[in-house]
Amino acid sequence: MTGWEQVYHIGPAVTLLGGAGVVLLADMILPRGRAPFALLTLLVLALAAGWAIWHANTGTTGPSFDGAVVTDRFALFFIFLFIAATAAVTIASTDWVKKLDLSAEYYALLLVAAGSMSLLVQGNDLILIFVALETTALVQYVLVGLTRRDRSAEAGIKYLISGAVAAGLMIYGFAFLFGTTGATSLDGIASFVQAGHEEARLPLTLGFVLVAAGFGFKMALVPFHGWAPDVYQGGPTPIISFLSVASKAGGFAIALRLFYTGLGGSETFISEDWAMMFGVLAVASMLFGNIAALVQTDLRRLLGYSSIAQAGNIAIGLAAVSTGSTLGPSGVMFFLATYVATNLGAFFAVIAISQRIGSYEIGDYAGLIRRSPMLAAILMLCLLSLTGIPPTAGFIAKIYIFNSAVQAGEQWLIVLVAVAVVNTAVSAYYYLRLARTMIVDDAKDEMTFRPTLSMQVVLVFAAVTVIFVGLVPAPLISAAQRAAETLQIQ
Amino acid sequence: MVTLFLLLPLAGALLALFLPRERELDARWIALLFSGLAFAVSIVIFVTFDPDQNGYQFVDQFTWINPSGAGFEVQYFVGVDGLSAPMVLLLGLLSVVAVLVSFNIDERVKEYFAYLLLLETAVAGVFLSLDLIQFFLFWELELLPMYMLISIWGSGRNRYSAMKFLIYTLAGSAFMLVGFLVIGVDAGTFEISALTEMPPQDALIPLSLVFWAIMIAFLVKLPVFPVHTWLPDAHTDAPTAVSVMLAGVLLKMGGYGILRIALPILPEQAHDFRFVLAAIAGFSVLYGAVITLQQRDLKRLIAYSSVSHMGYVLLGIAALGAVGLSGAALQMFTHGTITGLLFVMVGLIYERTHTRDITSMSGLMHRMPLIGTVMLIAGLASLGLPGLSGFVAELTIFLGAFDAHPAATIAGIFGVVLAAGYILWMVQRIFHGPADEKWADLKDANCWWEHVAMGSLVVVIVAIGIFPGIITDSIESGIAPIAQIFEANL
Numbered sequence: 001m002t003g004w005e006q007v008y009h010i011g012p013a014v015t016l017l018g019g020a021g022v023v024l025l026a027d028m029i030l031p032r033g034r035a036p037f038a039l040l041t042l043l044v045l046a047l048a049a050g051w052a053i054w055h056a057n058t059g060t061t062g063p064s065f066d067g068a069v070v071t072d073r074f075a076l077f078f079i080f081l082f083i084a085a086t087a088a089v090t091i092a093s094t095d096w097v098k099k100l101d102l103s104a105e106y107y108a109l110l111l112v113a114a115g116s117m118s119l120l121v122q123g124n125d126l127i128l129i130f131v132a133l134e135t136t137a138l139v140q141y142v143l144v145g146l147t148r149r150d151r152s153a154e155a156g157i158k159y160l161i162s163g164a165v166a167a168g169l170m171i172y173g174f175a176f177l178f179g180t181t182g183a184t185s186l187d188g189i190a191s192f193v194q195a196g197h198e199e200a201r202l203p204l205t206l207g208f209v210l211v212a213a214g215f216g217f218k219m220a221l222v223p224f225h226g227w228a229p230d231v232y233q234g235g236p237t238p239i240i241s242f243l244s245v246a247s248k249a250g251g252f253a254i255a256l257r258l259f260y261t262g263l264g265g266s267e268t269f270i271s272e273d274w275a276m277m278f279g280v281l282a283v284a285s286m287l288f289g290n291i292a293a294l295v296q297t298d299l300r301r302l303l304g305y306s307s308i309a310q311a312g313n314i315a316i317g318l319a320a321v322s323t324g325s326t327l328g329p330s331g332v333m334f335f336l337a338t339y340v341a342t343n344l345g346a347f348f349a350v351i352a353i354s355q356r357i358g359s360y361e362i363g364d365y366a367g368l369i370r371r372s373p374m375l376a377a378i379l380m381l382c383l384l385s386l387t388g389i390p391p392t393a394g395f396i397a398k399i400y401i402f403n404s405a406v407q408a409g410e411q412w413l414i415v416l417v418a419v420a421v422v423n424t425a426v427s428a429y430y431y432l433r434l435a436r437t438m439i440v441d442d443a444k445d446e447m448t449f450r451p452t453l454s455m456q457v458v459l460v461f462a463a464v465t466v467i468f469v470g471l472v473p474a475p476l477i478s479a480a481q482r483a484a485e486t487l488q489i490q
Numbered sequence: 491m492v493t494l495f496l497l498l499p500l501a502g503a504l505l506a507l508f509l510p511r512e513r514e515l516d517a518r519w520i521a522l523l524f525s526g527l528a529f530a531v532s533i534v535i536f537v538t539f540d541p542d543q544n545g546y547q548f549v550d551q552f553t554w555i556n557p558s559g560a561g562f563e564v565q566y567f568v569g570v571d572g573l574s575a576p577m578v579l580l581l582g583l584l585s586v587v588a589v590l591v592s593f594n595i596d597e598r599v600k601e602y603f604a605y606l607l608l609l610e611t612a613v614a615g616v617f618l619s620l621d622l623i624q625f626f627l628f629w630e631l632e633l634l635p636m637y638m639l640i641s642i643w644g645s646g647r648n649r650y651s652a653m654k655f656l657i658y659t660l661a662g663s664a665f666m667l668v669g670f671l672v673i674g675v676d677a678g679t680f681e682i683s684a685l686t687e688m689p690p691q692d693a694l695i696p697l698s699l700v701f702w703a704i705m706i707a708f709l710v711k712l713p714v715f716p717v718h719t720w721l722p723d724a725h726t727d728a729p730t731a732v733s734v735m736l737a738g739v740l741l742k743m744g745g746y747g748i749l750r751i752a753l754p755i756l757p758e759q760a761h762d763f764r765f766v767l768a769a770i771a772g773f774s775v776l777y778g779a780v781i782t783l784q785q786r787d788l789k790r791l792i793a794y795s796s797v798s799h800m801g802y803v804l805l806g807i808a809a810l811g812a813v814g815l816s817g818a819a820l821q822m823f824t825h826g827t828i829t830g831l832l833f834v835m836v837g838l839i840y841e842r843t844h845t846r847d848i849t850s851m852s853g854l855m856h857r858m859p860l861i862g863t864v865m866l867i868a869g870l871a872s873l874g875l876p877g878l879s880g881f882v883a884e885l886t887i888f889l890g891a892f893d894a895h896p897a898a899t900i901a902g903i904f905g906v907v908l909a910a911g912y913i914l915w916m917v918q919r920i921f922h923g924p925a926d927e928k929w930a931d932l933k934d935a936n937c938w939w940e941h942v943a944m945g946s947l948v949v950v951i952v953a954i955g956i957f958p959g960i961i962t963d964s965i966e967s968g969i970a971p972i973a974q975i976f977e978a979n980l
Contacts, residue, residue, distance in 0.1 A: 325561060327561050327562065384634065388630075389630055389631070389633060389634060390627045390628075390630050390631045391627070391631065395627070395630065396555075399623060399626075399667070400562060402667065402668075402671060403561070403562050403671055403674075403675065404561075404562075406668075406671040406672055406675045406694070407561055407562075407675050409675075409694060410694075411694055411695060414668065414672060414694055414695055417668055417671065418664075418665070418668050421664030421665065421667055421668055422661065422664055424660065424664055425657055425660035425661040425664050428656060428657065428660050429653065429657060432637065432653070432656060433653070436637075436641055436649065436652075436653075439638065439641075439642070440638075440641045440642050440649070473555055474554070474555050474556065477555060477562070
C-alpha cells in the first residue's frame with residue numbers, strides 16, 4: 001500500500017485536521033472580523049463527511065499504517081457522530097463566538113478535536129490510541145479555558161489536572177497490556193488473549209482496570225467523574241455541550257474497540273471479568289449521578305450529574321457481553337447516537353434561554369413556556385428523552401440497551417437492569433421537576449423572546465431527530481448493528 | 491379500525507395545540523369532535539365485534555423494529571377481543587364525558603385539551619396493544635399528560651400529588667419492563683398471543699420473581715393496599731375530568747394488564763400465589779371501606795371507595811375461574827361508569843359550593859334536585875343495589891370467588907355493607923338535613939354539557955343493571971380462553 005493510499009484511509013481525520021489549518025490561515029489572510037469562519041468550518045465538516053460517506057459506499061475497509069489504523073463501519077459510525085456534533089455546535093455557537101476575540105482559534109480547535117477523535121476511533125494500536133486521545137484531551141483543556149474568565153480558567157485547570165491523572169493511569173495500564181502480551185496492536189493483544197494464557201490473568205486485569213480509569217474519565221463514569229459537575233458549571237456552555245457528547249462518545253468508542261477487539265469480546269477467559277467491572281461502574285455511576293442530581297439548583301451542574309448517570313446507562317452495553325451477539329456494542333452506539341441529539345438539544349436550549357435571562361438557576365426558568373414556547377417545548381422534549389419516556393429516541397435507546405443486557409443471559413445482568421430501571425424512576429424526579437418549573441409555574445418576568453435563527457435551526461434539527469428516532473428507530477439501529485459487527489473478531 | 495380509534499384523539503390533540511391563540515376556546519369543540527368520533531368508532535367496534543369468533547378481531551399488524559442483527563423485534567400489533575372491546579367502549583364514552591365536564595376550563599385551554607386527548611390515545615394503546623414492548627410504550631406514554639394535567643390544572647397540593655403519581659407508576663413499571671424483557675428474551679418474541687400459547691417454563695431468574703415484577707406495576711395501578719397511597723392524593727388534587735379518567739379508565743389498566751398479560755403468560759405462578767392475591771384483595775376491600783368511612787373530603791371519600799372496589803377486581807381475578815374472572819372484568823367496566831359518574835357529580839357540586847368538605851354541606855337537595863338525584867343513583871349503583879350495574883358485577887365476583895377463597899369473599903361481602911354505610915351517610919349529610927342559608931343561591935345543573943355527561947352515564951348504568959348481557963357476552967368470550975388455561979392444567 002502506497003503512502004497516499006494509507007492517507008486515503010484516514011481521509012476524514014486528515015480533512016478535519018487540515019481544515020483546522022485552513023481556518024487559522026484564513027484568519028491571517030482575510031481582514032479581521034470579516035472572515036466567515038463558521039461557514040468555512042462547516043465546509044470542512046461537509047468535506048470530511050463526504051469522504052466518510054465515500055468510504056462507506058465503496059466499502060473501504062481494512063488496516064493501514066502497518067495495522068495501526070483500521071477503517072471499518074464502526075469507525076465510520078463514530079466519525080459521522082463526531083462530525084454531526086461538531087457541525088451542530090458550530091452553528092449553535094455562532095452568536096457566542098462573536099463576543100470572543102478568538103473565533104478562528106475556537107473553530108480550529110473544534111476541528112482538531114473532531115479530527116483527532118476521528119483518528120482515535122480508527123486506532124488499532126495502543127500507541128496511536130494514546131496519542132489521539134491525548135491530542136483530543138489537550139484541545140479540550142484549551143477549549144474549556146478559552147474565555148479566560150475566572151470560572152472558565154479554573155474549570156480548565158481542574159479538567160487538565162484530573163485529565164492528566166487519568167492519562168497517567170491509562171498509560172500505566174497500556175504498559176501492563178504491552179508487557180503481558182508483547183504487542184501494542186490490538187490484533188496482537190487479541191491473539192495473545194485468545195490463545196488462552198490464563199496465567200496472565202492478573203497482569204491483564206490490572207492493565208484493563210487502569211485503562212478503564214483513563215477511558216472512564218472521558219465517559220464521566222464514577223469514580224472518574226469528579227471533574228464533570230465543576231467543569232460543566234465553570235466552562236463556556238457551548239464548549240461543554242460539545243464535550244458532553246463528543247468526549248463521551250469518544251471514550252465509549254475506544255473502550256468498545258479495545259475491549260471487544262483487543263480483549264477478545266465474549267470469546268475469552270477475561271471477558272467476564274471486564275464485563276463485571278463495567279457493570280459495577282455502571283451501577284455506581286447511575287446511583288451517584290442520579291442521587292446527586294436530585295439536589296442541584298444550577299442547571300449546568302444538573303446536566304453534569306445527569307451526564308454521569310447517563311454514562312452509567314450506556315456502560316450497561318459494555319457489560320452486556322455475549323457470544324455471537326452484537327446487541328451490547330450496538331446498544332452503546334445506538335444510545336450514544338440518540339444521546340448526542342438529545343443532550344445537544346437540551347444544552348442548546350439552555351444556552352439560548354440563559355443568554356436571555358442571564359441565569360442558570362432552575363428557579364429562574366419558571367413559566368418559560370409563556371416566554372418562549374419553542375425553547376421550553378424543545379427543552380421539555382429533550383428532558384423526556386433523557387428520562388426515557390416515549391415517544392422519544394431516549395425511550396427506545398433505554399429499552400434497546402436493557403434488552404441487550406437481558407439477552408446476554410447472565411443473572412447479574414438482570415440485577416443490573418433492575419438497578420437501571422429504578423434509577424430511571426429516580427431521574428424522572430429531577431428531569432420532570434425542571435419540566436414542571438418551565439411549564440407549570442408562573443413566570444417572574446413576562447418578557448417574551450425567541451432564539452436566534454442559527455440556534456433555531458439546530459434546535460429544530462435536534463428535536464426532529466429525537467422524535468423521528470423515537471418513532472422510526474429501525475434505520476439507526478440497523479446502522480449501529482452493522483457497524484458493531486465489524487468489531488467482532490474475524 | 492382500531493388504529494383509527496388510536497389515532498383520532500392524537501390528531502385532535504395536535505390540531506388543538508396549533509390553534510391560534512385568539513381562537514383558543516375552539517379547542518373544546520375540536521376535543522369534543524375528535525373524542526366523539528373516537529367514541530363512535532368504539533361503538534362500531536363493540537357492536538360489530540363477534541363474540542363467537544376466537545382470537546383477535548380488527549387486527550392491524552406490522553413490524554415496527556426489526557434490525558438486521560435480530561434479537562430485538564418489536565411489532566405494531568393491535569386488535570380487540572372480548573376483554574378489550576368493553577374497555578375500548580368505556581374509554582370512548584368516558585373520554586367524551588371528560589371533555590364535556592371540562593367545557594368551563596378557561597386557563598390554558600389548548601394545552602388542556604391536547605393533554606386530555608393524548609391521554610386517551612395512550613390508554614387506548616394500552617388496551618389495544620398485543621405486543622409487550624408496545625404495551626409498555628403506551629403504558630409510559632400515559633404518564634406525561636397525566637402529570638401535566640394534575641400539575642397545571644389541579645388544586646391543593648397538586649404538584650406533590652402529580653409527582654407522587656409519576657414516581658409510583660414509574661417505579662412499578664420499571665420492574666414490569668424487567669419482567670417483560672426476561673420473558674420476551676427467553677421466548678424470542680414479545681407477542682402476547684404467542685407467549686400465551688407457550689408459557690415460559692424456565693427463565694434466567696425464577697419465574698415467580700418475574701410474575702411479581704410484572705404484577706407490581708399492575709397492583710400499583712389498580713391500586714391495592716399497600717401501594718394505593720398515590721390514588722387519594724392524585725384524585726383530590728386533580729381537576730374533575732382527570733378524576734373521571736383516572737377512576738374510570740386509568741385504574742382499569744392495572745386489572746386489564748393482569749387479565750391480558752400476567753395470568754395468561756404466567757398461569758402457574760398466578761395459581762401458586764392465588765391465596766396471596768386473595769388476601770391482598772380481601773384486605774384492600776375492607777381497608778379501603780373503613781378508611782372511606784372516615785373521610786370528610788368528598789373526593790377523598792370516593793377515591794378510597796375506589797381502592798375498596800378495585801379490591802373486588804383482584805378478588806375475582808384471584809379466583810382464577812371463568813365466573814370470577816368475568817366478574818372482575820365486568821366490575822372494571824361498571825366501576826368505570828359508576829365512579830366516573832360520581833366524580834362528575836362531585837365536580838358539579840364543587841363548582842357550585844367551592845368546598846368538598848362534607849360536614850359543611852347540608853340540605854343541598856332543595857337547591858339542586860337533579861344533581862342530588864343523579865348522585866343518589868350513582869351512589870346506589872356504587873353500593874351494589876340490584877337493578878343497577880354494580881350489583882351484577884359484585885355478585886358475579888362473589889359467586890366465582892366463594893369456593894376458592896371463602897374468607898376473602900366474606901370480607902368482600904362485608905365490604906358491601908360498609909359501602910352502603912359510607913355512600914348513604916355521605917348522601918344523607920350532603921343532600922338531606924336542614925337547608926343551609928349560605929347555599930340559597932346555588933343553581934342546579936343547567937348546561938347542556940352537564941346534562942349530556944350525567945345522562946349518558948346514568949343510561950349505561952341502568953342499562954347494564956337490567957340487561958347485563960350487552961357487556962357480559964363480550965366479556966365471557968374474552969375470559970373463556972384465560973379460564974381454560976386454568977381449568978385445563980391446574
